[in-house]
Amino acid sequence: MSAHPNLPSYLNPADLGPWATFLEQVDRVLPHLGRLSVWADTLRRPKRALIVDVPIHMDDGTVRHFEGYRVQHNVSRGPGKGGVRYHPGVTLSEVMALAGWMTVKNAALNLPYGGAKGGIRVDPKQLSMSELERITRRYTSEIGIIIGPERDIPAPDVNTNERIMAWMMDTYSMNVGSTSTGVVTGKPLSLGGSLGRRDATGRGCFVVTREAMQRMGMEMKGARVAIQGFGNVGNAAARVFHDNGARIVAIQDAAGSIYRPDGIDPQALTAFLARRPGATLLDYPGVERISNDQFWEVDCEVMLPAALENQITAENAGRIRAKLVVEGANGPTTPQAEDILLARGTIILPDVLANAGGVTVSYFEWVQNASSFFWTEADINARLDRALSEAFRAIWDLAQERKLPLRTAAFVIACTRVLEARELRGLYP
Ligand code: NAD
Numbered sequence: 128m129s130a131h132p133n134l135p136s137y138l139n140p141a142d143l144g145p146w147a148t149f150l151e152q153v154d155r156v157l158p159h160l161g162r163l164s165v166w167a168d169t170l171r172r173p174k175r176a177l178i179v180d181v182p183i184h185m186d187d188g189t190v191r192h193f194e195g196y197r198v199q200h201n202v203s204r205g206p207g208k209g210g211v212r213y214h215p216g217v218t219l220s221e222v223m224a225l226a227g228w229m230t231v232k233n234a235a236l237n238l239p240y241g242g243a244k245g246g247i248r249v250d251p252k253q254l255s256m257s258e259l260e261r262i263t264r265r266y267t268s269e270i271g272i273i274i275g276p277e278r279d280i281p282a283p284d285v286n287t288n289e290r291i292m293a294w295m296m297d298t299y300s301m302n303v304g305s306t307s308t309g310v311v312t313g314k315p316l317s318l319g320g321s322l323g324r325r326d327a328t329g330r331g332c333f334v335v336t337r338e339a340m341q342r343m344g345m346e347m348k349g350a351r352v353a354i355q356g357f358g359n360v361g362n363a364a365a366r367v368f369h370d371n372g373a374r375i376v377a378i379q380d381a382a383g384s385i386y387r388p389d390g391i392d393p394q395a396l397t398a399f400l401a402r403r404p405g406a407t408l409l410d411y412p413g414v415e416r417i418s419n420d421q422f423w424e425v426d427c428e429v430m431l432p433a434a435l436e437n438q439i440t441a442e443n444a445g446r447i448r449a450k451l452v453v454e455g456a457n458g459p460t461t462p463q464a465e466d467i468l469l470a471r472g473t474i475i476l477p478d479v480l481a482n483a484g485g486v487t488v489s490y491f492e493w494v495q496n497a498s499s500f501f502w503t504e505a506d507i508n509a510r511l512d513r514a515l516s517e518a519f520r521a522i523w524d525l526a527q528e529r530k531l532p533l534r535t536a537a538f539v540i541a542c543t544r545v546l547e548a549r550e551l552r553g554l555y556p
Contacts, residue, residue, distance in 0.1 A: 145224035145436045151462045156538035163546040175199040179269035183261040197245040197270040200226035203548040207243030210284030217246035232479040234541035238490045267298040276309035283313040309496040312489035321492035323507035329363025331484015334515045348372035351427040355379045356434030360455045365393035377425040382407035384422040385414040432459035439464045454478035477534035
């Protein structure tokens with residue numbers, strides 16, 4: 128018997144992956160939802176989970192089949208919204224968890240969306256550019272029966288980018304017979320993308336950290352920041368923190384970890400990596416290489432995981448010295464690690480708030496596409512700052528008032544919105 132009530136039969140109870148974390152987070156919020164908790168299973172089961180076979184011709188003439196997924200966890204408040212991940216470790220239960228977090232994130236920010244996510248179980252680094260294009264187009268056609276600007280709007284996630292969004296937009300548009308810019312966000316600017324989208328998730332991490340630091344009496348200037356992941360989120364976060372006076376003292380990515388106590392210039396590191404194809408962080412001059420284990424013990428004020436799930440565990444949580452853990456990644460902290468950090472007085476800015484900058488500017492992109500009227504970057508950044516600061520304030524104040532961890536407070540606000548919508552819509556028929 129599973130410890131989780133009403134588990135769908137299509138999941139293996141012994142191997143739930145991040146879905147177990149999501150279920151545990153739902154269990155933690157239910158006592159705070161009053162009468163709405165009768166709708167708990169709305170959160171415990173995705174509305175729709177599509178598994179697709181994605182066959183493509185490889186460059187060598189063979190045919191290979193890949194597994195693809197699109198999960199719409201909830202659409203009570205509006206169309207599904209969430210990224211697409213290309214990674215060899217993608218599973219149905221991982222995509223379900225990521226979709227569930229999108230439901231909560233979109234509601235926490237009061238965006239008019241439900242939550243969705245997609246993925247392909249593939250290592251894109253093993254594919255040529257034309258194989259990458261073929262897998263993207265075939266996957267888009269396969270999930271085309273459930274996506275659309277008013278149904279479900281994909282966006283970039285791990286190992287997907289503007290290039291891939293352009294192919295997705297084109298494939299969907301070809302299939303429906305008209306150009307549909309609003310079907311995906313995170314597109315290139317010349318195809319209806321939004322200014323400010325590329326850095327939005329990292330910028331949002333900075334905004335919520337700044338707000339937390341103000342309330343905690345901490346200074347941004349000179350604050351030491353350690354970042355795991357130097358991709359879309361980690362790279363942008365590093366630049367925005369650096370530009371605002373913080374010091375990036377350690378960075379870890381898939382290649383390893385580097386450390387420099389007086390700060391790494393993220394712009395210079397990015398330029399170095401761009402100039403030297405094949406080079407990794409570890410080739411960067413003037414930094415100390417440290418082990419991936421030592422990374423978690425680095426003396427710093429802010430620890431910003433921006434890579435994958437389950438990185439802060441019961442094993443390393445006790446060694447983290449930062450006062451603030453800012454979840455740039457989705458689901459980087461296990462519930463057991465969260466308990467350890469909270470017991471030590473560490474403040475965790477939860478993923479559903481800390482990395483919501485990306486979907487917030489995706490929403491701005493979708494609105495601009497629908498109205499064919501485009502905003503300035505200054506306007507977008509100001510609106511992003513306002514949206515995240517307001518969401519932060521509501522979550523922080525509720526956490527103080529009810530003595531809750533910030534994650535639970537964020538879930539209370541978000542799940543109340545989702546389940547109120549669920550209840551008002553009623554059951555059909
Ligand atoms: P990305 O593919 O651009 O970058 C991922 C980074 O993680 C790379 O630097 C990679 O080297 C590193 N990495 C991979 N495996 C690692 C490992 N085992 N140890 C250390 N580092 C490792 O992905 P991204 O878009 O930056 O997404 C990162 C996280 O942020 C994911 O959890 C994603 O769901 C979340 N997120 C992304 C966005 C977005 O707008 N892209 C928005 C919200 C949340």
